[in-house]
Amino acid sequence: MRIVDGQVNVCCPGRNFVTLKLVTEDGVHGLGDATLNGRELSVASYLNDHVVPLLIGRDARRIEDTWQYLYKGAYWRRGPVTMAAIGAVDMALWDILGKTLDVPVYRLLGGASRDRVMVYAHANGRTLDDTVAAVAHHASLGYVAIRAQCGIPGIPHAYGIARGDQPYEPAEKNAPLETVWSTERYLDFVPSLFERLRRELGQDLHLLHDVHHRLTPIEAARLGKSLEPYGLFWMEDPVPAELQEAFRIIRHHTTTPVAVGEVFNSIFDCQQLIQEHLIDYIRATVTHAGGISHLRKIAALAELHHVRTGCHGATDLSPVAMAAALHFDLSVHNFGIQEHMPHSADTDRVFPHAYAFDAGYMHPGEAPGLGVDLDEALAASFPYERAYLPVNRKLDGTLHSW
Numbered sequence: 001m002r003i004v005d006g007q008v009n010v011c012c013p014g015r016n017f018v019t020l021k022l023v024t025e026d027g028v029h030g031l032g033d034a035t036l037n038g039r040e041l042s043v044a045s046y047l048n049d050h051v052v053p054l055l056i057g058r059d060a061r062r063i064e065d066t067w068q069y070l071y072k073g074a075y076w077r078r079g080p081v082t083m084a085a086i087g088a089v090d091m092a093l094w095d096i097l098g099k100t101l102d103v104p105v106y107r108l109l110g111g112a113s114r115d116r117v118m119v120y121a122h123a124n125g126r127t128l129d130d131t132v133a134a135v136a137h138h139a140s141l142g143y144v145a146i147r148a149q150c151g152i153p154g155i156p157h158a159y160g161i162a163r164g165d166q167p168y169e170p171a172e173k174n175a176p177l178e179t180v181w182s183t184e185r186y187l188d189f190v191p192s193l194f195e196r197l198r199r200e201l202g203q204d205l206h207l208l209h210d211v212h213h214r215l216t217p218i219e220a221a222r223l224g225k226s227l228e229p230y231g232l233f234w235m236e237d238p239v240p241a242e243l244q245e246a247f248r249i250i251r252h253h254t255t256t257p258v259a260v261g262e263v264f265n266s267i268f269d270c271q272q273l274i275q276e277h278l279i280d281y282i283r284a285t286v287t288h289a290g291g292i293s294h295l296r297k298i299a300a301l302a303e304l305h306h307v308r309t310g311c312h313g314a315t316d317l318s319p320v321a322m323a324a325a326l327h328f329d330l331s332v333h334n335f336g337i338q339e340h341m342p343h344s345a346d347t348d349r350v351f352p353h354a355y356a357f358d359a360g361y362m363h364p365g366e367a368p369g370l371g372v373d374l375d376e377a378l379a380a381s382f383p384y385e386r387a388y389l390p391v392n393r394k395l396d397g398t399l400h401s402w
């Protein structure tokens with residue numbers, strides 16, 4: 001079953017997506033998501049110029065060997081561009097295998113370990129009142145786990161808050177938006193949000209919060225400690241994670257569970273975090289961490305150390321990645337939770353899919369392969385638009401972590 005063609009589709013049905021399509025000599029095609037938010041065209045070039053020519057003529061069934069060939073053969077290992085490209089190839093090959101055998105991908109991964117996949121929603125608001133209302137609204141939609149982000153008094157455009165009446169979308173068209181940050185105001189304010197959420201909405205909901213890499217370890221320890229009375233499901237990305245040993249400081253001071261890894265691209269980014277039990281949830285995902293094959297290795301290491309998965313699932317991961325994540329989530333034993341940020345109606349039309357949401361849970365569906373397609377004619381009506389994630393400065397103008 002030789003690969004005879006590979007095409008890279010770049011489209012913008014509300015936000016940019018890069019999709020790899022591989023075709024076999026039997027006319028079966030598979031899709032992979034290669035979207036790297038704000039740096040999309042670099043992965044498109046990596047695939048078009050350097051990877052697709054190597055795939056022509058290869059046996060599409062040799063998924064692991066192709067992964068090793070692209071990873072080790074490049075000499076230049078790891079990095080988000082390389083790993084997103086390899087991830088897209090890997091997803092496309094699992095998709096092809098499932099279609100060829102006429103089974104959904106999760107069956108090839110050992111079958112379902114659970115009946116359905118718990119997901120968490122995003123709720124955000126400019127004020128405490130707005131945020132409490134947004135969390136209550138998502139609970140009324142059936143979500144059992146909700147991430148709460150709130151505007152901070154005195155901080156314009158706090159992280160994770162929608163602008164105007166639009167749904168929250170991290171990237172901005174043209175130049176990056178410059179936002180302002182104050183650790184002091186944030187640390188003073190955030191506990192009041194969760195105190196109110198618990199008081200008004202009770203103990204049953206799983207509540208999550210994303211710090212977006214903005215604190216130092218001792219500040220993160222203080223935040224975790226101050227949130228302990230509210231029993232969070234997790235505190236996400238409390239500090240930049242390049243320095244894995246820094247998490248020892250957080251761990252030493254607080255029992256608030258820690259989730260990390262949406263920017264990780266390989267098992268080596270989280271090896272120490274997992275082996276030393278410094279985190280509770282690993283958020284690496286199929287696109288940016290080298291596809292289903294590599295993510296399963298991360299999950300297997302995590303399983304040994306009581307760490308569960310919590311895959312990144314923001315809107316910059318396309319429906320192809322969402323489907324792949326759901327097949328992974330359904331099958332892997334140490335699954336924890338899956339992020340779910342619904343895509344725009346245009347995105348859902350460009351990528352028709354078999355996966356579905358029902359009362360706080362999702363399922364990848366029973367279609368063969370990943371169960372997602374790409375409407376290329378429709379995608380062509382949404383051409384690429386340059387967009388960037390915001391940058392973040394302290395009150396005195398110093399560039400801060402984003």
Ligand code: CS2
Nearest residue numbers: 037170210262313314316339
């Ligand atoms: C966020 C994302 O979903 C999350 O947890 O951190 O919104 C993130 O900012 C984007 O996905 C970056 O591409």
Ligand code: MG
Nearest residue numbers: 210236237262
């Ligand atoms: Mg995050």
